[in-house]
Amino acid sequence: EDQVTQSPEALRLQEGESSSLNCSYTVSGLRGLFWYRQDPGKGPEFLFTLYSAGEEKEKERLKATLTKKESFLHITAPKPEDSATYLCAVRMNYGGATNKLIFGTGTLLAVQP
Amino acid sequence: DAGVIQSPRHEVTEMGQEVTLRCKPISGHDYLFWYRQTMMRGLELLIYFNNNVPIDDSGMPEDRFSAKMPNASFSTLKIQPSEPRDSAVYFCASRHGDGYTFGSGTRLTVV
Numbered sequence: 372e373d374q375v376t377q378s379p380e381a382l383r384l385q386e387g388e389s390s391s392l393n394c395s396y397t398v399s400g401l402r403g404l405f406w407y408r409q410d411p412g413k414g415p416e417f418l419f420t421l422y423s424a425g426e427e428k429e430k431e432r433l434k435a436t437l438t439k440k441e442s443f444l445h446i447t448a449p450k451p452e453d454s455a456t457y458l459c460a461v462r463m464n465y466g467g468a469t470n471k472l473i474f475g476t477g478t479l480l481a482v483q484p
Numbered sequence: 485d486a487g488v489i490q491s492p493r494h495e496v497t498e499m500g501q502e503v504t505l506r507c508k509p510i511s512g513h514d515y516l517f518w519y520r521q522t523m524m525r526g527l528e529l530l531i532y533f534n535n536n537v538p539i540d541d542s543g544m545p546e547d548r549f550s551a552k553m554p555n556a557s558f559s560t561l562k563i564q565p566s567e568p569r570d571s572a573v574y575f576c577a578s579r580h581g582d583g584y585t586f587g588s589g590t591r592l593t594v595v
Contacts, residue, residue: 415586462582
């Protein structure tokens with residue numbers, strides 16, 4: 372069964388304290404792995420798409436990496452405004468599943484000043 | 485572009501009443517998705533359309549839920565009759581290529 376698991380469920384960091392969020396997936400064929408940020412009361416906001424193992428993408432203090440089984444979202448020297456829920460989703464490459472995003476349950480990140 | 489527009493933002497209704505959620509996708513996007521988000525289950529796909537045609541409704545929880553897309557700029561998700569366990573945030577998303585864009589959601593509370 373296709374599955375996406377995120378850890379930890381919640382993470383509290385001090386401002387400037389770098390860390391990583393994990394997204395592990397078990398799918399028959401990966402077409403793309405997506406990272407989204409979600410603020411309270413808002414919809415998910417797109418951050419990155421990764422397509423193949425070894426790929427990395429960066430945006431400000433965030434860097435996403437991908438292996439054959441998992442993805443990491445590295446947060447370097449976070450600031451309070453990075454506080455949000457970070458969602459991982461996969462898009463498969465077979466049949467009707469190619470059009471769907473399957474989401475993990477997210478990591479709630481709180482960065483304290 | 486104004487993005488994906490959903491209405492209403494909040495809806496409170498009594499059990500047994502009909503509820504209709506609305507979505508206007510981004511112009512030019514050929515796919516539209518309806519998701520439901522709860523604390524317990526996260527984001528779950530309910531149904532999606534391609535060029536206004538429903539493709540996969542396997543995520544629709546039961547017959548009380550129905551969705552339509554009469555044209556490329558409008559979709560509805562209807563719940564009739566509503567139940568307290570339907571309380572959740574419902575998101576609409578549209579897609580062109582690999583770009584999935586979500587609306588701000590409708591928070592539904594059924595009392």
